[in-house]
């Protein structure tokens with residue numbers, strides 16, 4: 345085995361197989377770009393339908409090769425479903441079943457490619473098929489260390505009594521030794537965690553899958569940094585008794601220099617004064633279950649009186665965002681407000697000079713992208729890990745405002761309007777505080793040596809792992 349890496353004569357060959365969700369595939373691809381920049385070769389496995397969307401993000405087509413995988417149909421899934429974007433949230437476990445059925449195809453690819461390393465997050469059987477071909481395995485987590493530490497460590501195991509739902513209080517209890525009292529869930533929020541321990545036929549629970557994935561890998565990797573989540577990473581390392589490699593934020597900074605925002609949005613945003621537009625996006629998968637909450641979101645933005653652009657998937661039960669809009673809404677906001685159900689280039693929109701505020705569901709990818717932008721941030725998290733990310737941003741880092749919710753967990757148009765106005769109007773104490781703190785973090789994170797330092801260390805960790 346020769347020397348590896350940016351300074352060595354030979355490169356590592358790496359296979360990547362992320363969970364079938366755009367938030368995960370994009371994070372894996374950003375990391376692939378960083379490793380390709382250092383001369384390593386990557387074979388990237390993904391479903392056919394995802395190829396067109398992900399391909400433009402490949403900055404090193406000579407080193408990163410896409411290999412499409414056939415995702416079999418599983419009874420209960422919509423016909424042709426291949427990624428999380430095609431599947432309602434409550435059917436996600438069936439997509440995991442479909443991913444498991446790709447094992448024979450992945451095994452053949454592994455035997456042919458014989459990579460040095462395999463990166464995965466959800467396909468917990470990867471170590472079983474990688475070992476025989478001599479590949480080392482890395483479980484690369486694209487979600488926050490805090491959300492893993494709260495629910496996906498051995499100490500978070502729960503005794504599930506079949507047929508009995510866990511109470512919200514039980515769900516909210518952090519595992520022994522959990523290192524934060526701020527990044528936690530309230531009882532009503534913890535209900536969104538019930539999926540973690542729920543058993544499904546053929547695949548067990550989400551908890552079982554993730555713990556197996558992290559127990560059996562050679563190293564755990566997390567897309568985070570010590571400065572924001574050090575104590576959670578240490579906790580995870582101790583729980584699994586294995587190394588935890590950190591990649592840092594892994595954002596495609598150079599791409600932002602390219603003036604390639606689609607003209608339809610560039611032209612639309614251009615009409616408004618600098619920092620005046622509210623951009624709202626809720627990630628790559630359908631997250632708002634209830635049409636009423638979808639409408640409160642629209643009405644709250646309308647009430648701010650500011651120009652706004654919303655990129656969001658339709659709520660459950662309808663197939664287009666237009667069907668879900670409140671009555672008369674489009675006429676009232678014509679010229680200053682757009683709700684769009686398709687894909688927009690989020691990092692480029694966030695960096696457009698007219699955009700001054702980001703209303704986000706607080707997915708971990710969006711969290712990094714917003715930290716690197718100079719937008720004010722309003723958080724409307726929908727599910728467990730997004731709520732924890734929001735606590736990290738609003739509670740620990742104090743860089744954002746989280747929208748207030750009632751006892752039932754619902755937010756109102758008024759609470760959204762208030763949150764946006766608190767960060768967009770001049771002279772608000774909270775608005776100034778989050779702006780200042782955000783600016784401090786942005787300086788730290790965008791320092792040229794910061795991200796590069798993480799990636800260099802990460803590359804060295806991988807080289808040592810492969811040689812071991």
Ligand SMILES: C[C@@H]1O[C@@H](OC[C@H]2O[C@@H](Oc3cc4c(O)cc(O)cc4[o+]c3-c3ccc(O)c(O)c3)[C@H](O)[C@@H](O)[C@@H]2O)[C@H](O)[C@H](O)[C@H]1O
Pocket residue numbers: 363365367428433434435436437440465466484485486487490491492494495496537539550554727728729730
């Ligand atoms: C099995 C079905 O899955 C459910 O949806 C899963 C979504 O999970 C996201 O990933 C995580 C979510 C959470 C969370 O909400 C709360 C937590 O405390 C921890 C996590 O962790 C993860 C996670 C962690 C590590 C890792 O390597 C991962 O790959 C994920 C994921 O981002 C998203 O794409 C999934 O849709 C769904 O609710 C369904 O009801 C379940 O049946």
Ligand SMILES: O=c1ccn([C@@H]2O[C@H](COP(=O)(O)OP(=O)(O)O[C@H]3OC[C@@H](O)[C@H](O)[C@H]3O)[C@@H](O)[C@H]2O)c(=O)[nH]1
Pocket residue numbers: 365366367368370486487488625626627628629655686687688689690691706707708709710711713729730
């Ligand atoms: O219209 C869109 C929607 C999304 N995106 C991009 O897609 C990515 C979405 O990832 P997020 O992590 O924010 O959110 P998702 O809900 O899609 O992801 C999910 O899986 C990945 C985890 O890190 C998230 O925490 C989890 O919520 C971001 O990089 C965002 O810029 C677009 O570019 N355009």
